[in-house]
Amino acid sequence: MATPFTKVLIVEDNDGDAMLVRKMLEGAEGQHFEVTRAENLSEATKLIGVKTFDAILLDLSLPDSHGIKTIETLYALVPKIPIIVMTGLSDETVGLNAVQKGAQDYLVKGKADASRLINSIRFSIERHRSLLEKETTVTKQKAKVITLTSYKGGTGVSSIAVNLAYTLAHVVKKKVLLIDGAGFANHISILLNLTPKCNLADICKQGEQIDHQFLSSAPTKLGDNLSVICGLLKTSDFYDINPALVKNFFEMVSYEYDYILIDTKAGLLDELNMLAIQQADLLFVVSTTELLSMRDTKFFIGTLQEFGLAEDKIKLIINREDLDVGILDTKMAQKKIDAQTYFALPNDWQLSVKASNYGKSVVEVDPKSKLSIAYKNFASKIADSNLVSFKQESGKTEVKQEKKKGMFPWG
Ligand SMILES: Nc1ncnc2c1ncn2[C@@H]1O[C@H](COP(=O)(O)OP(=O)(O)O)[C@@H](O)[C@H]1O
Numbered sequence: 532m533a534t535p536f537t538k539v540l541i542v543e544d545n546d547g548d549a550m551l552v553r554k555m556l557e558g559a560e561g562q563h564f565e566v567t568r569a570e571n572l573s574e575a576t577k578l579i580g581v582k583t584f585d586a587i588l589l590d591l592s593l594p595d596s597h598g599i600k601t602i603e604t605l606y607a608l609v610p611k612i613p614i615i616v617m618t619g620l621s622d623e624t625v626g627l628n629a630v631q632k633g634a635q636d637y638l639v640k641g642k643a644d645a646s647r648l649i650n651s652i653r654f655s656i657e658r659h660r661s662l663l664e665k666e667t668t669v670t671k672q673k674a675k676v677i678t679l680t681s682y683k684g685g686t687g688v689s690s691i692a693v694n695l696a697y698t699l700a701h702v703v704k705k706k707v708l709l710i711d712g713a714g715f716a717n718h719i720s721i722l723l724n725l726t727p728k729c730n731l732a733d734i735c736k737q738g739e740q741i742d743h744q745f746l747s748s749a750p751t752k753l754g755d756n757l758s759v760i761c762g763l764l765k766t767s768d769f770y771d772i773n774p775a776l777v778k779n780f781f782e783m784v785s786y787e788y789d790y791i792l793i794d795t796k797a798g799l800l801d802e803l804n805m806l807a808i809q810q811a812d813l814l815f816v817v818s819t820t821e822l823l824s825m826r827d828t829k830f831f832i833g834t835l836q837e838f839g840l841a842e843d844k845i846k847l848i849i850n851r852e853d854l855d856v857g858i859l860d861t862k863m864a865q866k867k868i869d870a871q872t873y874f875a876l877p878n879d880w881q882l883s884v885k886a887s888n889y890g891k892s893v894v895e896v897d898p899k900s901k902l903s904i905a906y907k908n909f910a911s912k913i914a915d916s917n918l919v920s921f922k923q924e925s926g927k928t929e930v931k932q933e934k935k936k937g938m939f940p941w942g
């Protein structure tokens with residue numbers, strides 16, 4: 532296999548010096564260099580804009596920039612490309628100074644032979660790469676995975692997944708990936724009026740090495756902050772799901788988002804559900820205040836604990852809180868289920884169904900409603916953001932109904 536070219540940009544106004552360096556690099560044995568020369572800083576800046584380089588050899592005394600300022604300017608412009616400074620014999624201290632300002636190394640002209648030059652380029656590229664990797668891990672935070680689930684169906688898991696994802700993305704301004712992990716129902720794309728583009732089966736078909744371009748373009752985008760992986764569509768999708776590859780996908784995208792929300796189908800004994808539960812930093816178990824739901828939730832939480840799931844990850848969410856349903860209000864529900872409530876969402880069937888039929892979040896359809904305010908406070912609580920707590924104002928906002936254009940193009 533041919534050795535790839537190392538692309539080097541020489542920024543040097545002196546023809547003789549530039550020629551010497553070019554000869555040393557192009558004559559190197561076993562290494563291939565592709566050399567480009569700029570005569571001054573402004574020419575270098577233009578070239579950097581149109582070509583990619585692995586390293587830059589920089590003379591500090593140029594017609595349009597002089598001394599330490601030259602490295603400062605270039606480093607600010609291209610912090611991702613290693614820069615090696617070339618100095619004259621008399622200014623070695625300038626070389627050291629340049630290293631403090633971001634250069635990877637310095638070479639004294641006339642003193643550096645071909646092997647010193649080539650080694651300096653190789654080590655600078657490696658050192659710079661590992662430095663960038665370390666910086667990325669330190670500064671980038673891993674996404675928090677929130678899995679939403681329930682034992683009994685119809686408690687509002689998908690509705691909460693959609694509305695929470697929407698509010699976290701568009702109100703709290705976090706980067707959110709919403710994954711429909713509920714099989715074939717495709718409720719997420721219907722609730723958000725999206726045309727399904729990519730699902731977990733498509734991702735598994737990519738294998739272990741998923742192309743970066745694919746990872747960023749595959750999800751369906753809803754504004755700048757919300758990306759969606761839709762549900763399964765074809766019978767064969769079911770057989771393409773491989774939990775190990777789904778897990779690998781979670782790992783690969785975990786630095787791209789602040790939150791990954793996973794909607795699951797009701798129940799437990801499903802490979803994908805189990806994976807989504809295992810991966811969760813927060814597991815939202817949704818219950819209504821109906822006796823059947825509370826019974827199931829109590830059983831479910833108990834079983835999850837038996838499975839060894841850390842107690843502090845399990846968060847009880849009460850949906851459709853309604854103090855007008857006999858004795859079974861939230862406090863009573865908490866007692867029945869034997870768990871602390873993390874958040875309770877009010878009952879608003881009309882708005883929920885309206886939002887679902889519009890293919891919009893409740894926050895868009897009626898931002899002033901009690902349910903929307905609750906979603907905003909719920910999202911703020913999760914993000915631990917300092918947003919002032921949202922209070923209900925009077926009045927309703929009417930949104931004109933738009934035609935569905937997603938899965939079911941109702942005419
Ligand atoms: N806070 C709420 N108040 C009233 N109805 C709700 C609320 N949340 C969800 N719903 C309704 O409950 C039903 C079931 O919701 P869904 O999200 O499909 O539940 P699941 O995913 O748990 O099966 C839907 O008709 C939905 O509109």
Ligand SMILES: [Mg+2]
Binds near residue numbers: 688689690795
């Ligand atoms: Mg659902």
